Amino acid sequence: MIYLDNAATTRPDEGAVEAALPYLHEKFFNPSALYGGGVLVHEEVRRAREFLLSCIADKARYELIFTSCGSEADNTAIFSAARRGNAVTSAGEHAAVYQSFTELKNCGVEPRFAPLKGDGSVDGEALLSLVDEKTTLVSLVHVNNETGAVNDIASIAKAVKSKNPRCLFMSDGVQAFGKLLFRLTPEIDLYAISAHKIGGLKGTGALLKRKGVSLSPLIFGGGQEGGFRSGTENVFGILAFAAAAKKKFMTLESEFSRLKTYREQLSSALDKGIFTRISPKDGTPYILTVAAKNLRGEILQRLIEERGVIVGTGSACSSKHPTSRVITACGVTKEYLQGVLRFSFSPATTEEEVIAAAEAANSAARELIARTARS
Amino acid sequence: MEKVIIIRYAEIHLKGKNRGYFERVFSVNLERALKGLKHELHRLSGRYLVACFDESRTEEICERISRVFGVHSYSVGLSTGTSMGELFAAAKEVCPKEGTFKVDTHRADKKYPKTSMQLNAEVGGYLLDQNPALKVDVHAPQHTVFLDIRENGTALVFSAFEAGVGGMPVGTSGKGVLLISGGIDSPVAGYMMAKRGMSVELLHFHSYPYTNDGAKEKVKELARELARFSHSARLTTLNVAHIQEEIHAKCAAELNVTLLRRFMYRLAERFARSIGGQCLITGESLGQVASQTIEGITSSNAVVTLPVLRPLIGFDKDEIITLSRKIGTYETSVLPYEDCCTVFLPEFPAIKPKLSFVEEEEGKLDVARLMEEAMASREVYDLSED
Numbered sequence: 001m002i003y004l005d006n007a008a009t010t011r012p013d014e015g016a017v018e019a020a021l022p023y024l025h026e027k028f029f030n031p032s033a034l035y036g037g038g039v040l041v042h043e044e045v046r047r048a049r050e051f052l053l054s055c056i057a058d059k060a061r062y063e064l065i066f067t068s069c070g071s072e073a074d075n076t077a078i079f080s081a082a083r084r085g086n087a088v089t090s091a092g093e094h095a096a097v098y099q100s101f102t103e104l105k106n107c108g109v110e111p112r113f114a115p116l117k118g119d120g121s122v123d124g125e126a127l128l129s130l131v132d133e134k135t136t137l138v139s140l141v142h143v144n145n146e147t148g149a150v151n152d153i154a155s156i157a158k159a160v161k162s163k164n165p166r167c168l169f170m171s172d173g174v175q176a177f178g179k180l181l182f183r184l185t186p187e188i189d190l191y192a193i194s195a196h197k198i199g200g201l202k203g204t205g206a207l208l209k210r211k212g213v214s215l216s217p218l219i220f221g222g223g224q225e226g227g228f229r230s231g232t233e234n235v236f237g238i239l240a241f242a243a244a245a246k247k248k249f250m251t252l253e254s255e256f257s258r259l260k261t262y263r264e265q266l267s268s269a270l271d272k273g274i275f276t277r278i279s280p281k282d283g284t285p286y287i288l289t290v291a292a293k294n295l296r297g298e299i300l301q302r303l304i305e306e307r308g309v310i311v312g313t314g315s316a317c318s319s320k321h322p323t324s325r326v327i328t329a330c331g332v333t334k335e336y337l338q339g340v341l342r343f344s345f346s347p348a349t350t351e352e353e354v355i356a357a358a359e360a361a362n363s364a365a366r367e368l369i370a371r372t373a374r375s
Numbered sequence: 376m377e378k379v380i381i382i383r384y385a386e387i388h389l390k391g392k393n394r395g396y397f398e399r400v401f402s403v404n405l406e407r408a409l410k411g412l413k414h415e416l417h418r419l420s421g422r423y424l425v426a427c428f429d430e431s432r433t434e435e436i437c438e439r440i441s442r443v444f445g446v447h448s449y450s451v452g453l454s455t456g457t458s459m460g461e462l463f464a465a466a467k468e469v470c471p472k473e474g475t476f477k478v479d480t481h482r483a484d485k486k487y488p489k490t491s492m493q494l495n496a497e498v499g500g501y502l503l504d505q506n507p508a509l510k511v512d513v514h515a516p517q518h519t520v521f522l523d524i525r526e527n528g529t530a531l532v533f534s535a536f537e538a539g540v541g542g543m544p545v546g547t548s549g550k551g552v553l554l555i556s557g558g559i560d561s562p563v564a565g566y567m568m569a570k571r572g573m574s575v576e577l578l579h580f581h582s583y584p585y586t587n588d589g590a591k592e593k594v595k596e597l598a599r600e601l602a603r604f605s606h607s608a609r610l611t612t613l614n615v616a617h618i619q620e621e622i623h624a625k626c627a628a629e630l631n632v633t634l635l636r637r638f639m640y641r642l643a644e645r646f647a648r649s650i651g652g653q654c655l656i657t658g659e660s661l662g663q664v665a666s667q668t669i670e671g672i673t674s675s676n677a678v679v680t681l682p683v684l685r686p687l688i689g690f691d692k693d694e695i696i697t698l699s700r701k702i703g704t705y706e707t708s709v710l711p712y713e714d715c716c717t718v719f720l721p722e723f724p725a726i727k728p729k730l731s732f733v734e735e736e737e738g739k740l741d742v743a744r745l746m747e748e749a750m751a752s753r754e755v756y757d758l759s760e761d
Binding site for chain 1: 583584585587620623624625719
């Protein structure tokens with residue numbers, strides 16, 4: 001089976017699993033405990049925290065709060081930062097941000113959504129025009145999880161801050177962390193990441209926070225994570241996260257260029273009479289999103305799976321919502337809207353696999369066209 | 376003195392010579408419902424008694440009993456000896472401490488030395504002495520303490536009747552095949568027939584690859600929920616994708632659903648006959664959608680000879696939703712899913728299909744071959760083992 005839905009989740013890295021195991025066996029201690037085992041584990045969590053932080057940020061300026069997932073990191077940031085006035089985001093956000101913004105209405109904050117360009121990146125000028133003196137938060141996804149488009153968050157954050165220096169800028173970096181060469185710039189106040197997208201384990205995420213930014217916790221209790229996120233630390237997940245990140249950052253540049261070549265190979269091997277490309281060339285090399293004309297992505301996905309290849313779709317699995325909110329916001333035309341397929345890669349992806357995936361997609365689409373033709 | 380649950384049955388008492396059969400099925404169903412919970416089930420004259428159970432799980436036992444078709448009512452009470460001391464103690468235990476009350480005695484043991492009236496008076500007097508806040512009202516009391524003097528030297532003492540779900544024991548009214556889609560209506564239709572004692576076999580049509588496994592999982596969940604009442608959770612699925620493709624390719628678009636439903640009825644009938652099923656059950660409600668007009672129903676009905684039971688035919692959607700909530704299938708039913716009927720859904724389905732036109736269009740298809748193919752796709756899931 002060829003697995004090309006790595007943007008949904010990816011196979012845990014063996015090294016990460018190895019790193020986790022001692023904390024499920026002999027090092028099972030609570031890091032808040034004051035005896036030897038607890039102190040030891042606490043120290044290892046501290047080192048993992050420092051390492052993860054150092055991957056993309058200046059340790060002197062930022063701190064890192066472990067959460068249970070990327071969505072929790074997003075929610076913590078949004079509901080802390082957007083307290084009044086308005087909050088600005090894009091139409092291309094992951095549901096964790098988009099739905100939180102929708103919920104802000106019930107908290108007396110006006111959510112504002114900036115439109116997208118055809119590739120799924122935000123229309124930067126339109127976003128800036130939504131920012132005013134009453135804006136308390138701007139949130140912009142770093143890499144669009146449905147199209148792979150990269151938003152230039154450093155420039156946009158700078159422009160936002162020059163328009164309103166008091167508002168906070170956050171970014172969901174779940175599809176960017178460990179996959180893009182990037183460091184947090186001073187205008188970025190909050191940044192959400194997740195372990196299981198880079199070979200870590202599900203159940204671990206983190207929020208990077210510029211020092212001095214005040215957050216209100218979603219979870220109260222024993223005061224772990226500096227009081228920002230109570231609850232006993234997920235020690236094995238945190239250690240696995242650090243191990244996965246270590247490997248990912250060591251090979252980041254070589255993987256970037258390798259996967260970029262594969263993405264283009266896959267793209268050019270797809271039947272142009274059926275598929276149109278949505279992902280931009282300058283997007284993340286980890287994602288290639290295409291749409292098939294007048295076909296449904298979900299059905300294609302199943303026929304492709306019958307051919308031994310697992311891919312993602314751009315839509316929720318529901319006849320009530322057969323189209324994706326984000327892909328619709330990209331302005332994709334009606335005949336392509338339901339036919340979205342997302343191929344997403346990992347370090348394990350090979351050239352043979354992407355070629356086989358293209359063949360499977362072409363053949364599945366041809367089969368579906370033949371089966372649904374009217375005579 | 377021991378805590379017991381007294382179960383009274385509905386309608387079975389109307390039966391004549393085959394009453395024993397109904398009672399046996401009823402007691403098997405009660406045992407099935409209580410499976411996994413420590414208990415003993417005893418048959419008394421005209422009622423059943425659950426005893427020797429873990430008192431901390433009384434509510435759970437009652438909840439399960441309340442779902443067994445054939446239960447008219449049940450009461451949680453006490454089983455005790457028939458000496459006055461024992462009757463006094465039990466009556467005090469079950470009687471509320473204040474309000475108006477009366478004592479109502481029934482003596483199955485006619486040799487018992489005191490009459491019902493004497494027992495009412497003596498036990499009532501004792502309760503008044505013990506609880507000064509109580510007051511007797513024999514016409515419209517807030518509480519009634521029932522004493523049931525059995526022939527075996529025991530008495531059942533209780534004060535409240537809980538309504539059962541009624542109906543007939545499942546398994547006493549034959550076997551039907553429910554066409555279950557995953558929507559709101561069909562589980563309710565299955566419930567209605569199970570309530571009248573019918574064993575319900577479930578048949579679901581899917582349209583892989585056009586519908587996904589999520590839709591099938593949802594139907595499995597509905598089957599499990601229905602099994603809480605029907606005690607049978609066998610689900611059979613058939614794939615109708617190729618039938619739909621052929622209809623789509625060769626026949627008038629507005630008849631897509633009409634023709635598909637004729638295939639579904641035929642397949643359901645063939646399946647029913649293969650398992651000894653005596654009828655089909657559908658969740659159709661007159662006029663609810665295009666295929667449920669009288670013309671649509673006529674068109675589907677024309678291809679089968681087994682009776683098609685449509686217990687919801689005269690129900691409004693609101694009424695069906697209310698029932699669905701009551702039986703607990705609503706929350707699952709409203710989860711998003713892909714109904715195979717929507718895959719090749721025409722923009723304007725025929726609301727009043729003419730049978731002659733339907734038959735003419737169907738003539739373009741190799742019905743026998745398509746039926747064989749669909750029957751060969753049969754998959755069976757026994758969900759009771761889960």
